[in-house]
Amino acid sequence: MQRSRFKAAAAHVAPAYLDAPATADKAVAIIAEAARNGASLVVFPESFIPGFPVWSALYAPICSHDQFKRFAEASIFADGPEIDRIRQAASRHQVFVSVGFSERNPATVGGLWNSNLLVSDSGEVLIHHRKLVPTFYEKLVWNPGDGAGLRVADTKIGRLGGLICGENTNPLARFTLMAQAEQVHISSYPPVWPTRPPGDRDNYDNRAANRIRAAAHCFEAKCFGIVVAGCLDDAAKASISAGDSRIADIIATSPRAASFFLDPTGALIGDELTDEGIGYADIDLDACIEPKRFHDVVAGYNRFDVFDLTVDRRRIAPIRFGGGHLAEVALVDRDIQPTEEVGP
Template sequence: MASFPAFRAAAVQAAPVFLDTAATVEKACRLIETAAAKGARLIAFPEVFVSAYPYWNWTLNPVQGGPWFERLYRSAIDVPGPEVATLCAAAREAGAHVVIGVNERDPYSAGTLYNSVLLIGADGELLGVHRKLVPTWAEKLTWGHGDGSSVRVHETSIGRLGALACGENTNPLARFALLAQGEQVHVASYIALPVAPPDYDMADAIRLRSAAQSFEGKTFTVVACSTISEEMVELLGHDEATRKLLRREHCALSGVFGPDGRPIGEPLIDAEGIVYADLDLAKSIQAKQMHDVIGHYNRFDVFSLTLDRTRRSGLSFTD
């Protein structure tokens, strides 16, 4: 039976210490401590916060981006590994659930990374690791595909918790697969995207997707997006046009959305900070009386979805 706790959530909007894994993990631990001191029992971090997003895929050709990929590979982490252990210890010390994006190294291949989301329990145990199913657009130059094994909802003391990374929140089937497992709290991690086409407003796109997820599923959505630091602009800005592009405004939004699709409080745009919101999961009960897309407001004799949760591997052993 589902439970309907009330608790405080925190959405972190911040930049990593670019390509510096140890410093970024240390920054994450400080932010966990800060949010927990404000009473947060769920603390959400941006996509691949540890410790870089490959912006060079959008501003350089693939050959020019090769050395940057190697730097990203060397700064990526193993799961499990020492960085994961440090983050788990911080969650345990804070008594808070932590959801954080990382660059995960493939355990066997030096050429494959995954855009992964770690879900950590308040007891410091790693609940799950979700690998982004499909890298978006230019991201295909950096990350491999995840599989259905991590499309899971986790039973926790703050309700049934699920997560998707950035563009996955646009995928109706991925979202429905989590909702159908009883998801009550959805964490959506994003990156600031100043490199998008001129007519694409990333902050508005995040707001739209988050409102849709919450309204359709009658769930709470906690959105955490990264920012672009001046250090990153100087490091990645190989010419003045690129530096100007990376300083583009309205490319990041973090906040919390309720079952009616509306933000709880004011979302944070562009600036670093932490957004706090008090969630009462019981608010979804009456909302679902009108539209329960995983129950009475669906026709499973007409529509069906199959989720293959087989873990994929390049090699199977028979011994």
């Protein structure tokens, strides 16, 4: 039976940078703390494991091979031990968990995806999403994903969906989730998003951009929003800058992202964080109903005779072997599939 009210937690926290096992340990501890504080849903930032590759913005491609090698080696498989620990923690504390991670591709040692998992309160994977299009300099790190994760999970705390960072700028991806009766939208972001040198007045204000995108989606979908960004601790900054004072200055002066919550009108609710910590908000799903009378873009406030959207949710693989070689297919397609159909 669905509950209309629950508490959500936003983990505005730093990873143990490039240390996947230690970051998983930290996630498990945060899940336990949030559960003790009454949270039914705990959300972690984009690429929380093993950290966000900020270095891809700060070094020329020909100067970042070592950074990429370290990042690739620290990235994890979707069915690896780090994810297994998080799934066990979700089950043990009976909370839903959303976690971002850099996913290794089993078909190639250099292939990575920017991925996110939604895990149920029994430890089952409900949604495994790979970011459709890496944004700007992320293209030097991650490969494009596919539509297999464009799903909304029907759970006891409501219909949960989410997108990663710049995907929240894609109106078709957002509409795909709206059209699956999404009630809570999760947006995950990096700790900083440098686009220009320090002091440039036209530097990208990721805090303002994230709020605009999240508020627009909540207003259009008439859903609640959970926006979660990461943090960089001193160890991460030192690892990324590698003793280069110019790089360190860019990291220090780039606008830090915030974590916050929004209601179905796009208004702020609950905690807002820019320093490391766990924020909380109370969510009442009944608040999604009245605004739908004004403009419901997946029902009466649309023209389906004029517009037609088709979404391909097949999981992409580089090769499929015939002749019954199931082990080979499993290797290339290695993926955590939803335990059951979670949305229309």
